[in-house]
Amino acid sequence: MNKSIVAYFSASGTTAEVAKRLAAIIHADEFEIKPEKPYSDADLRWTNPLARCNREKFGKKDVPIADKIGNINEYDTIFIGFPIWYYGAPNIINTFVKSYDLSGKKILLFATSGSSDIGKTAAKLKPYLSDGAEITDAKVFPSSVSIGELKAWAEIYL
Numbered sequence: 001m002n003k004s005i006v007a008y009f010s011a012s013g014t015t016a017e018v019a020k021r022l023a024a025i026i027h028a029d030e031f032e033i034k035p036e037k038p039y040s041d042a043d044l045r046w047t048n049p050l051a052r053c054n055r056e057k058f059g060k061k062d063v064p065i066a067d068k069i070g071n072i073n074e075y076d077t078i079f080i081g082f083p084i085w086y087y088g089a090p091n092i093i094n095t096f097v098k099s100y101d102l103s104g105k106k107i108l109l110f111a112t113s114g115s116s117d118i119g120k121t122a123a124k125l126k127p128y129l130s131d132g133a134e135i136t137d138a139k140v141f142p143s144s145v146s147i148g149e150l151k152a153w154a155e156i157y158l
Contacts, residue, residue: 002158003074004028008081009092011044014143015112018150019081022110025151026158028079033096036064046085056091063092068099077106077157084113084140088121094128103132106157111140 006028008019016032023030043052056063072078082093089111097107109125111118122138129135136157141150 002076004077004079004158005031005069005075006079006081007031007033007069007096008079009033009083009090009096010081011039011083011090015081015083017143018110018112018141018145019079021145021147022079022081022150022154025147026154028077029075031067031069033082033092034066035092036066053085053090057086061091062095062098063090065092065095065099072100072102075105077108078102079108079110079154081110081112084111084116084118084121087116087119088124094125097125097133098128101130101133103130105133106136107133108136108154108157109138110153111138112143113140116140 004026006019006023008015010016010019020030039052045051046053055061080093082089109122111121118138118140122135125135139153
């Protein structure tokens, strides 16, 4: 039997909404990827070059994560969701995937964005994956994604 988890980071709540819908549709476990130090509104103000999100992204800094999935080996398929930041995943996602041996797992990325596509997000994340881990697919969804569209995408891989 294929066991799945939907792990997600959400800065504003948009990705969380999509992740929760996805987990409910496919009967997967859920895990929220939270930074040890929560982001404030000022931290996320990307128009400020000194904002935390910019310092992390351009400084290629790891973002310490508050909790870990203790039983990652139980999962065959891992859906990882996040907002698009600077045409890629936020650094907390890099830290998340580096924290686990994901070899042999189906890894599916899903992102939310108001205007960006998924671009080279999977390729940018690849160096942070353990040897033998591969990203199966990557897709951007609008916050208004329908249950039918989420289900159709996920069921291809389950």
